[in-house]
Amino acid sequence: MKNANEVITLKSDSEGPRIKENMQDINVLANTSILIEGNRIAAIGPLAQVEAEFPYLIAEAKVIDAEGKVVMPGLVDCHTHLVHGGTREQEFMMRLNGATYMEIMNAGGGIHATTKQTRDASFEELYRKTSRHLDTFLKYGVTTVEAKSGYGLDWETEKKQLEVARKLHETHAIDIVSTFMGAHAVPRDYKGREDEFVDVIIRDMLPKVAELHLAEFNDVFCEKGVFTPVQSRRILEAGKALGLMPKIHADEIEPYKGAELAAEVGSISAEHLLVASDAGIRKMAAARTIAVLLPGTAFFLRAPFARGRLMIDEGVPVAIATDFNPGSSPTMSLPFMMNLACMHMGMTLEEVLVATTINAAYAINRGDQLGSLEVGKQADVLMLDVENYKQLQYFYGMNHTNTVIKNGRVVVRNSFLI
Ligand code: NIG
Numbered sequence: 001m002k003n004a005n006e007v008i009t010l011k012s013d014s015e016g017p018r019i020k021e022n023m024q025d026i027n028v029l030a031n032t033s034i035l036i037e038g039n040r041i042a043a044i045g046p047l048a049q050v051e052a053e054f055p056y057l058i059a060e061a062k063v064i065d066a067e068g069k070v071v072m073p074g075l076v077d078c079h080t081h082l083v084h085g086g087t088r089e090q091e092f093m094m095r096l097n098g099a100t101y102m103e104i105m106n107a108g109g110g111i112h113a114t115t116k117q118t119r120d121a122s123f124e125e126l127y128r129k130t131s132r133h134l135d136t137f138l139k140y141g142v143t144t145v146e147a148k149s150g151y152g153l154d155w156e157t158e159k160k161q162l163e164v165a166r167k168l169h170e171t172h173a174i175d176i177v178s179t180f181m182g183a184h185a186v187p188r189d190y191k192g193r194e195d196e197f198v199d200v201i202i203r204d205m206l207p208k209v210a211e212l213h214l215a216e217f218n219d220v221f222c223e224k225g226v227f228t229p230v231q232s233r234r235i236l237e238a239g240k241a242l243g244l245m246p247k248i249h250a251d252e253i254e255p256y257k258g259a260e261l262a263a264e265v266g267s268i269s270a271e272h273l274l275v276a277s278d279a280g281i282r283k284m285a286a287a288r289t290i291a292v293l294l295p296g297t298a299f300f301l302r303a304p305f306a307r308g309r310l311m312i313d314e315g316v317p318v319a320i321a322t323d324f325n326p327g328s329s330p331t332m333s334l335p336f337m338m339n340l341a342c343m344h345m346g347m348t349l350e351e352v353l354v355a356t357t358i359n360a361a362y363a364i365n366r367g368d369q370l371g372s373l374e375v376g377k378q379a380d381v382l383m384l385d386v387e388n389y390k391q392l393q394y395f396y397g398m399n400h401t402n403t404v405i406k407n408g409r410v411v412v413r414n415s416f417l418i
């Protein structure tokens, strides 16, 4: 790939997820070519230098001309509820007429409605629906997606969701990293017996997830009226003992000391954090817990945005994701999330690039393979129809993705899937 206006490599000297001023460090290069061999990046540098170093590879290389375009790593969407049955536009209408998200959920809608639709859907139906969604993600430049279960709330359906994700990881161009989220809601028939459901998760579900290698992470919705911090801690610790890394839906709707809990249990990330406390943010900074912020959820629920600016200033590594799900964030556009983070969280153009590439890769434990253009890393590369990276947010609400190379293979060309 040669002639790009700008190559944004996201390479930096700092180790681990980027914090503070390192979140500005995107490394913009002119006159830079990228040589890909197989599914890895073999060289990055001035064309003459790459040619001199790898004459045998260059002789056979297929050349992609990126003239007038910006080149950057594939986007990593590190928080989605990818596999689910149905849609909930009816609830969206109710919310436009004044109902709240929690009211709808407590009346049997919300997560419960999607749970029913996911239980009712066959493996093939879920597979086909999710595959279409992945096509859309890819067209928007997303090359890796984290996928949470949590619309089964019984073992059979949780397993079905995770198996759909696993099969799509094998068959679809996009890579999928799975999270078990059996603790997404308390099933209706366990109302008043919440601790019993926590026992079911710990005793019956988590060991099977680990044994069948169905997920790498274990997530819980720690929220008033869903799982308490005490119950959440039990579930996360039980997963840890089985090798599942903790993640946590923390402080999304009401402050509940979720950020504090994430830091205390050594969670790789705390997610949402719309109403996280100052103390919680400081604790996350000290523990280097990654904040996965989901501005689409605040936008769509008309809730206050997470305090991204403060978190970065306090030293929390910040990532941004879509939270793609049928209730609180039905979008597959990570670029739009980047725009919202600039406009409503006080983040800079550079910070949102870091937050959706290298920091997002670290949030799913893939920082060593994804998220930056560096020799040896996976060849997930985007070519964008803008003259410079500043135009990515300036021309807002549009898809600038022209070409997507996934694992060394062109999968989107001229904005069309191939
Ligand atoms: O991340 N917070 C809980 N879960 C999702 C919403 C799920 C749904 O509404 O279906 C979220 O916002």
Ligand code: FE
Pocket: 079, 080, 081, 249, 323
């Ligand atoms: Fe979520």
